[in-house]
Amino acid sequence: MMFMPKKMNVKEYFNERTYQKYAEENKIDEFEKEFDKAVEAFRNELGKEYSLIIGKDEIKSDQKFEVRVPFDTSLILGYFQQAKKEHVEDALAKAKEAYKDWQYVDWKDRIELSLKAAELISKEKFRLAAAMTFENGKNRYEAIGEVDEAIDYFRYYAHVLEENKGFIRNMESKIYGNETTYSVMRPYGVWLIYAPFNFPLAITTTMSLGAIITGNTAIIKPSPKAPLSAYNLVKILLEAGFPAGVANYITGDATEIMKYTENYIDGFAFTGSKEVGHMLLKELYNINPRPVVLELGGKNAVIITSNADLKKAVEGVARGAFGFGAQKCSATARVYVEEKVYDDFIKLIIERTKEIKIGDPTKKETFLGPLIDKTAVEKYKKFVNQAINDGGKILIGGKVIDEENGYFVEPTIIVNLPRNSELWKTEFFTPILLVEKIKNLDEGITLANDVDYGLTAGIFSEDKKEIEYFFDRIEAGVVYANRIYGATTGAMPGVQSFGGWKHSGFTGKNAGGPFYLFNFLREQSRTIHE
Numbered sequence: 001m002m003f004m005p006k007k008m009n010v011k012e013y014f015n016e017r018t019y020q021k022y023a024e025e026n027k028i029d030e031f032e033k034e035f036d037k038a039v040e041a042f043r044n045e046l047g048k049e050y051s052l053i054i055g056k057d058e059i060k061s062d063q064k065f066e067v068r069v070p071f072d073t074s075l076i077l078g079y080f081q082q083a084k085k086e087h088v089e090d091a092l093a094k095a096k097e098a099y100k101d102w103q104y105v106d107w108k109d110r111i112e113l114s115l116k117a118a119e120l121i122s123k124e125k126f127r128l129a130a131a132m133t134f135e136n137g138k139n140r141y142e143a144i145g146e147v148d149e150a151i152d153y154f155r156y157y158a159h160v161l162e163e164n165k166g167f168i169r170n171m172e173s174k175i176y177g178n179e180t181t182y183s184v185m186r187p188y189g190v191w192l193i194y195a196p197f198n199f200p201l202a203i204t205t206t207m208s209l210g211a212i213i214t215g216n217t218a219i220i221k222p223s224p225k226a227p228l229s230a231y232n233l234v235k236i237l238l239e240a241g242f243p244a245g246v247a248n249y250i251t252g253d254a255t256e257i258m259k260y261t262e263n264y265i266d267g268f269a270f271t272g273s274k275e276v277g278h279m280l281l282k283e284l285y286n287i288n289p290r291p292v293v294l295e296l297g298g299k300n301a302v303i304i305t306s307n308a309d310l311k312k313a314v315e316g317v318a319r320g321a322f323g324f325g326a327q328k329c330s331a332t333a334r335v336y337v338e339e340k341v342y343d344d345f346i347k348l349i350i351e352r353t354k355e356i357k358i359g360d361p362t363k364k365e366t367f368l369g370p371l372i373d374k375t376a377v378e379k380y381k382k383f384v385n386q387a388i389n390d391g392g393k394i395l396i397g398g399k400v401i402d403e404e405n406g407y408f409v410e411p412t413i414i415v416n417l418p419r420n421s422e423l424w425k426t427e428f429f430t431p432i433l434l435v436e437k438i439k440n441l442d443e444g445i446t447l448a449n450d451v452d453y454g455l456t457a458g459i460f461s462e463d464k465k466e467i468e469y470f471f472d473r474i475e476a477g478v479v480y481a482n483r484i485y486g487a488t489t490g491a492m493p494g495v496q497s498f499g500g501w502k503h504s505g506f507t508g509k510n511a512g513g514p515f516y517l518f519n520f521l522r523e524q525s526r527t528i529h530e
Contacts, residue, residue, distance in 0.1 A: 013155055013156055013159040014155070015152050015494065016125075016147075016151045017148060018125060018144050018147075019031060019141055034126050035126055035129070035140045038126035038127050038129065038130035039140075041127065041130070042127070042130045042131050045078075045131070046075055046078070047077075048079070049064070049080075050081070050251075051081060052081045052083055052091075052249060053231070053234050053238075053247075053249035054087065054249075054250075055094035055244045056238070056245075059090075061081040061082050061083060061087060063084070064079045064080065064081060064082060065079070065080055065082055066079050066080075067080060069134050070370040070406060070407050071137050071369055071370045073406060073407075077134055077135055080224070080227050081251050082252045082253070083252035083253075083256075084252075085256075088250060088256075088260040088261060089260060091250050092190065092265075095190040095217040095219055095245055096190055096264075098217045098246050099187075099189055099190060102212075102215060102216075102246050105215065107161055107215075108162075110212075110214075110215070111161055111162055113241050113242055114154045114155075114157060114209065115155065115158050116240040118151045120236050120240055121147065124236075125147045125151070128201065128229070129143040130362075131228055131229065131232065132146060132200065132201060133362050133369075134362075136197055136200060137361050137371070137407075138369065139361040139366050139368075139369055140362065140364060142323060142324055146199055146201055146202045147201060149199075150202045150205040152492060152512070153202070153205045153209055153511075153512065155493075156494040156512060157209055157213050158213070160516075160517055167185035167517075167521060168182060168183070171183055171525075179528065179529050179530070180527070181525065181526065182526055183523055183524070183525055185214070185522070186521060186523075187211075187215035187520065187522075188216055188266040188267045188291060188522060189217070189265075189266030190264070190267075191211040191216050191267040191268065191520070192218075192265045192267075193218050193269050193270075194221055194268075194269070194272065194280075195207065195208075195223060195230055195271065196271045197222075197223035197226035197327075197372055198226075198324065199271075200222060200229035200230060201230075201233060203271050203295075204220060205233060206493075207269040207293065207511075208220050210293070210517055210519060211267065211520050212242065212246050214517050214520045214521050216520055217246045218247050218248065219248045220234060220248065220249050220250065221251065221254065222249075225372050225373060227251045230249060233247075234247050234248070262283065262287055263287060266290060266291075267292070268284055268293070269292070269294075270295075271294075271296075272295075272297075273297060273427070274427070274452070274453075277294045277506075281294065291519065292506065293506065293507055293519045294505065294507075295499065296503055296504055296505070296506070297429075297503075298454075298455030298500060299334065299427050299451045299453045300320075300330060300331060300332055300334070300458075301332075301336060301448035301457050302316075302317055302335045302459065302487045303448060304338065304341065304459075304461075305441055305459070305461040305463070305466055307462050307466060308460035309460065309482070310341060310345055310460075312482050313345065313460035313487075314345065314349050316332075316458065316460065316482070316483050316485070316486060317335055317349060318352045319484070319486045319487070319489070320458070320489045321333070321335075321411070321431065321433040322356060322367070322368055323367075323486060324368075324369070325368060326431045327372060327429050328489065329455055330455060330456045330486075330491070331429075331488065332486070332488045332489070333428060333432075334433075334435075334436070334448070335433065336437075336447055336448060337438065338437075338439070338441070339439060342437045345435075346395065346415070346435065349413060349435070350413065353411050353413060354396065356368050358408060358410070370408050371407040371408075371409060371430060372407065373407060374407060376429065376430060377400060377409060379428070380409045380428075380430040383423060383426075383430060384398045386421075386423060387417055391416065391418050392417035392418075392421070392423075393416040395413045395435075396410075396411070396412065396413050397409075397432075409430065409431065411431040412432045414434050415434075417434055424451070425450075427453070441466055445470065445473050445474060448474060449473075451502075453502060453504045454475045454476045454477060454500050454501030454502035455478065455499075455505070456479065456488040456489070457476040457478075457488060458480040458487040459480075460482055460487070461482070462482075467482075475502065477499045477500040477504065477505055478491055478497070478499070478500075491512065493511070495512075496512070497511070497512055497513025497514070497516070498510050498511045498512050
């Protein structure tokens with residue numbers, strides 16, 4: 001071990017809450033200056049080349065790929081390695097070798113390393129957030145929030161591991177008086193982690209840390225659209241003292257990497273589309289059944305009843321539907337409004353949408369930055385055109401602002417879309433919101449549940465009985481009432497466990513929750529006869 005930090009009491013878990021703390025201390029100007037300074041510093045890092053990280057070594061390939069900045073395509077974020085078969089096989093070998101010892105490292109030591117990593121990320125939070133803003137176009141407030149989320153995962157999973165005493169439990173009942181039995185949760189081995197572009201640090205952290213804090217090792221493959229945050233994460237893990245080979249960083253073609261590892265990995269974690277997730281799951285199970293952790297998107301609904309506070313509803317829906325261009329699986333996609341308040345809601349949500357500032361996400365006034373790439377812009381255009389062809393009416397938005405110098409589109413609200421349109425059930429990952437009039441709460445719940453997905457959902461009502469009725473009947477893993485910060489978005493580790501039902505999830509043990517680490521563990525019953 002390279003480093004062993006001072007002991008901490010992780011029972012006293014807390015969330016990082018960077019922006020909120022600055023606000024509470026009346027230091028918003030200081031926050032803005034810190035972020036601006038980090039942005040300018042990162043401009044000097046643009047165009048760098050980043051290596052693979054295999055074991056303790058940084059390795060280059062003879063093939064590279066470039067990643068451009070989505071809000072200014074004249075800028076090159078960096079050059080990344082196209083891993084070849086030998087690199088993938090080397091990473092697999094290093095991970096297997098590291099597992100031989102890592103699985104036996106005391107759980108208390110794994111906690112301390114996790115807390116050290118949290119400290120290091122906290123010290124570098126503005127640098128990491130600024131890099132992410134260039135990487136995927138997330139505005140500064142969402143970027144710093146994502147860095148906070150990654151910190152929270154390190155602290156929270158350490159907290160869970162300590163609370164459960166390393167998942168070692170004495171069994172109470174004794175059949176024979178001279179026997180002692182206890183249960184131990186043990187790791188599986190090497191996990192392959194496929195991470196998405198939209199939360200390149202936080203989601204990469206939860207899946208990777210879920211594996212390694214429980215004694216597994218990991219090969220981490222980020223999205224080629226946003227590979228920098230994962231590189232930064234693995235560098236921090238090594239700096240914190242995680243042994244070489246416990247976390248390995250590979251960039252390149254997902255299909256090729258899977259082909260070279262699918263016969264040898266012991267577990268697989270993936271966040272992405274339903275179609276790709278299902279394909280990979282079937283492929284892995286056909287070879288050899290093993291643990292798989294999947295999060296596969298959402299088509300998240302909000303119901304606004306006649307008892308709602310419309311100011312809350314409008315703010316929550318606008319943030320949930322248009323934050324980060326709806327490029328998150330929890331984005332608000334469908335809104336069902338009781339007819340008594342429908343017209344008022346429509347008027348207010350249009351007014352609120354007009355206020356959204358679109359542009360360079362490094363600027364403090366920007367709320368909506370770019371989509372991730374040209375493919376996303378094409379999807380946006382396709383969905384808008386299909387909505388019109390299906391009979392929908394665009395109330396606001398529907399236009400591409402720029403797709404050459406950056407990937408900017410307008411936040412869009414569509415009404416009058418026939419209920420038989422497939423768009424009601426299609427995940428967009430672009431800032432398009434569908435709004436429908438309903439007669440009552442029951443009709444809204446029926447429509448909200450009539451999709452393959454079941455990730456998040458929300459209600460706006462000041463009637464507690466309506467809220468309870470909604471919670472009991474909605475088919476989603478994460479549900480909110482009257483949430484102005486995002487009607488269906490913004491789960492925080494240790495606060496809202498994040499995971500979906502139906503096709504949105506797979507294990508039923510949600511990220512950032514008390515049961516998530518069980519995804520990466522298997523039980524062994526141990527009996528000693530004396």
